[in-house]
Amino acid sequence: MTDGDEFALIARHFAPLARDPAARNLLDDAAVLNHSGATVVTTDAIVEGVHFLPDDPIDTIAQKALRVNMSDIAAKGAAPAHYLLSLQWPKNRAVEEIARFSEGLARDQDVFGCTLIGGDTTSTPGPLAVSVTMLGRPLGVSTPSRAGARIGDDVWVTGAIGDGVLGLMALTEGLALSAAQTSRLVEHYRTPTPRTAMAATVAAFASASMDVSDGLLGDAAKIAAASGVRLTIDAASVPLSTAGAAWLALQADGQAARAQLFNGGDDYEILFTAPPAKRARIVEAADDAGVSLARIGTVTAGEGVDAGEIPVAGHVHRLGA
Amino acid sequence: MTDGDEFALIARHFAPLARDPAARNLLDDAAVLNHSGATVVTTDAIVEGVHFLPDDPIDTIAQKALRVNMSDIAAKGAAPAHYLLSLQWPKNRAVEEIARFSEGLARDQDVFGCTLIGGDTTSTPGPLAVSVTMLGRPLGVSTPSRAGARIGDDVWVTGAIGDGVLGLMALTEGLALSAAQTSRLVEHYRTPTPRTAMAATVAAFASASMDVSDGLLGDAAKIAAASGVRLTIDAASVPLSTAGAAWLALQADGQAARAQLFNGGDDYEILFTAPPAKRARIVEAADDAGVSLARIGTVTAGEGVDAGEIPVAGHVHRLGA
Numbered sequence: 001m002t003d004g005d006e007f008a009l010i011a012r013h014f015a016p017l018a019r020d021p022a023a024r025n026l027l028d029d030a031a032v033l034n035h036s037g038a039t040v041v042t043t044d045a046i047v048e049g050v051h052f053l054p055d056d057p058i059d060t061i062a063q064k065a066l067r068v069n070m071s072d073i074a075a076k077g078a079a080p081a082h083y084l085l086s087l088q089w090p091k092n093r094a095v096e097e098i099a100r101f102s103e104g105l106a107r108d109q110d111v112f113g114c115t116l117i118g119g120d121t122t123s124t125p126g127p128l129a130v131s132v133t134m135l136g137r138p139l140g141v142s143t144p145s146r147a148g149a150r151i152g153d154d155v156w157v158t159g160a161i162g163d164g165v166l167g168l169m170a171l172t173e174g175l176a177l178s179a180a181q182t183s184r185l186v187e188h189y190r191t192p193t194p195r196t197a198m199a200a201t202v203a204a205f206a207s208a209s210m211d212v213s214d215g216l217l218g219d220a221a222k223i224a225a226a227s228g229v230r231l232t233i234d235a236a237s238v239p240l241s242t243a244g245a246a247w248l249a250l251q252a253d254g255q256a257a258r259a260q261l262f263n264g265g266d267d268y269e270i271l272f273t274a275p276p277a278k279r280a281r282i283v284e285a286a287d288d289a290g291v292s293l294a295r296i297g298t299v300t301a302g303e304g305v306d307a308g309e310i311p312v313a314g315h316v317h318r319l320g321a
Numbered sequence: 322m323t324d325g326d327e328f329a330l331i332a333r334h335f336a337p338l339a340r341d342p343a344a345r346n347l348l349d350d351a352a353v354l355n356h357s358g359a360t361v362v363t364t365d366a367i368v369e370g371v372h373f374l375p376d377d378p379i380d381t382i383a384q385k386a387l388r389v390n391m392s393d394i395a396a397k398g399a400a401p402a403h404y405l406l407s408l409q410w411p412k413n414r415a416v417e418e419i420a421r422f423s424e425g426l427a428r429d430q431d432v433f434g435c436t437l438i439g440g441d442t443t444s445t446p447g448p449l450a451v452s453v454t455m456l457g458r459p460l461g462v463s464t465p466s467r468a469g470a471r472i473g474d475d476v477w478v479t480g481a482i483g484d485g486v487l488g489l490m491a492l493t494e495g496l497a498l499s500a501a502q503t504s505r506l507v508e509h510y511r512t513p514t515p516r517t518a519m520a521a522t523v524a525a526f527a528s529a530s531m532d533v534s535d536g537l538l539g540d541a542a543k544i545a546a547a548s549g550v551r552l553t554i555d556a557a558s559v560p561l562s563t564a565g566a567a568w569l570a571l572q573a574d575g576q577a578a579r580a581q582l583f584n585g586g587d588d589y590e591i592l593f594t595a596p597p598a599k600r601a602r603i604v605e606a607a608d609d610a611g612v613s614l615a616r617i618g619t620v621t622a623g624e625g626v627d628a629g630e631i632p633v634a635g636h637v638h639r640l641g642a
Contacts, residue, residue, distance in 0.1 A: 024466055027466075027467060027468070027547055028397075028466045028467055028468075028531075028547075029363060029393045029396060029397065029467070029531050029532060030361045030362060030363035030393055030394065030397045030399075030457075030464075031361070031362050031363070032359055032360070032361055032362075032397075032459070032464045033359065033360045033361075033362060034358070034359045034360075036356075036357035036358070037355070037357070038353055038354065038355045039353070039354045039355075039360075040351045040352070040353055040354075041351060041352050041353075041354060041405065041438065041439060041456075042350060042351035042352070042405075042439055043405040043406075043407050043439055043440060043441050043452075043454060044407070044441045045407045045409060045441050045443055045452065047409060047443055047445050047446075047447070049446050050443060050444065050445060050446070051443075072350045072351055073351065075350060076349075076350065076351045076353075078351075084362065084363075084364040084454055085364075086364050086365070086366045086407065086452040086454075088366060088368060088450055117362065118362060118363060118364055119364060120364050120365045120366050120452070122366055122368055122371060122372070123371065124368050124371060124447065124448065124450070125368075125370050125371070125447070125448060126368070126445065126446070126447020126448045126450070127445065127446060127447045129409055129445070129447070129450060131364075131366065131407040131441070131452040133364060133405055133407075133454035135362075136351075138353070143351075143353045145345055145348075145349045146348060146349055146350070147348070147349075210349075210350050211350060226348055226349075
């Protein structure tokens with residue numbers, strides 16, 4: 001696209017998303033934020049053929065780009081506030097699709113309460129790539145890192161594990177599940193739910209926290225390494241969705257199947273540790289937030305992750321990776 | 322690259338660049354900034370085959386990604402402070418090059434006084450793409466936008482215009498200039514100098530300001546549109562480098578040649594307007610900063626840009642655009 005195209009596209013499709021005066025209606029070269037206190041900031045890009053499929057609906061691609069970043073913000077006990085969008089649009093993809101792309105952004109801005117404050121759109125000879133930088137406001141006095149897990153802490157995870165990788169498998173190889181179940185898995189892969197509803201609970205109680213994006217066990221190993229502890233995971237306690245459980249029941253090798261689920265990417269759940277003394281309050285807070293939550297293990301002395309017979313994979317199963 | 326590769330790369334090449342505690346050594350999923358007052362934030366991506374050439378030195382690609390963002394920050398009268406890096410690394414580019422990529426970042430961090438606070442590295446089937454989000458601290462009480470130009474203001478520009486597009490032409494088609502001149506133009510294209518030294522002057526005196534990245538005249542038209550005025554540019558006053566002037570002298574059609582220079586991209590100079598009453602102080606400040614500065618026109622009633630016989634191009638000359 002030419003500069004003129006870019007200018008018109010921004011004015012038409014992106015400026016309406018810039019609802020904070022800080023954004024200067026995207027007519028300037030920078031946004032100017034005025035606030036005091038802490039800001040949590042993160043960046044994550046998604047790339048066609050790596051993090052999403054070329055024929056995924058364009059509005060869900062926009063939503064996924066926002067949601068993977070909101071997931072990081074939520075896992076740090078913060079609320080999403082502002083984001084910048086760096087969009088690399090393939091020369092051979094119809095520019096008209098940008099309208100639906102921005103509709104996806106608009107929908108999620110409304111649901112999650114954040115707003116666009118800046119961006120950059122460029123034409124690329126390569127795949128569609130969407131890089132988002134998101135700024136959030138901490139909901140507690142501290143912002144949990146990966147490094148605070150202590151021996152004796154409980155290990156918690158929100159939602160269900162494995163739906164992301166199953167959604168990808170449903171799209172790429174097909175699954176022997178009902179249409180409704182398949183559809184739910186695909187929806188999880190394309191538009192995961194960032195656990196913003198749990199952010200305040202994480203801020204209040206978590207000793208360590210991160211979002212699960214590269215596989216439960218591999219991400220648990222990151223908390224273990226940063227905290228200098230071992231995470232012992234009870235594989236039977238790891239929550240599965242109805243569709244996930246149905247898929248597991250069909251597999252001949254249950255252990256290998258669990259290894260796939262526990263090492264697959266795109267969960268976008270929150271994995272956190274907290275002192276056992278906080279159990280009751282954590283469960284109550286999750287109930288209030290309407291988010292399912294499972295206690296899946298314990299922090300022990302040592303290093304790495306012990307998930308019984310389930311191995312920790314060295315890398316996540318991703319498209320073309 | 323696999324997750325394990327990414328983790329090792331970050332620890333080895335990027336964590337040493339994260340010198341602010343806010344970055345949490347890049348071991349966390351987000352940075353936590355604590356400060357009060359205004360923050361200027363911008364994002365710009367550069368893509369192989371669009372904003373740089375595939376065989377440009379990898380350290381200068383890193384530097385260019387930082388510099389185009391620092392240029393925006395400087396034009397807003399702010400000092401670069403922190404940045405996030407979203408790196409899409411082609412599968413077929415040697416991972417070993419990342420060492421020199423990070424050396425380029427380290428060099429510019431030292432020169433310009435900013436530090437890495439977060440990032441994301443992903444493998445891509447497409448071209449190398451480097452997206453940077455930069456946060457800066459305003460050096461004055463206000464942050465000039467594009468919209469403040471007033472009738473009667475002077476129009477100023479730093480440095481020289483046209484060296485960016487000439488550097489690109491030198492690399493892609495060759496120029497009939499001396500090796501030393503060609504080398505300076507190529508250096509400008511690969512590692513433009515962001516005018517951070519002028520940021521305080523811009524903050525103190527500019528009524529409107531932006532960086533010139535998409536061609537002087539097209540960018541002047543953006544100030545005109547945002548401010549509801551006309552910018553009258555005296556083409557003869559637009560500063561050229563020695564190499565630029567030498568190239569111009571060789572062209573049969575001087576007007577067409579000037580049009581190329583004034584509508585070419587990659588200048589990364591600051592274009593600003595200011596009241597004539599501030600002239601002496603602006604000139605003195607530029608002298609003190611060691612930045613050459615030219616008064617190239619006047620803000621008048623009307624709209625658009627009048628550059629005499631030099632037309633305003635609709636789009637910038639870029640690789641593959």
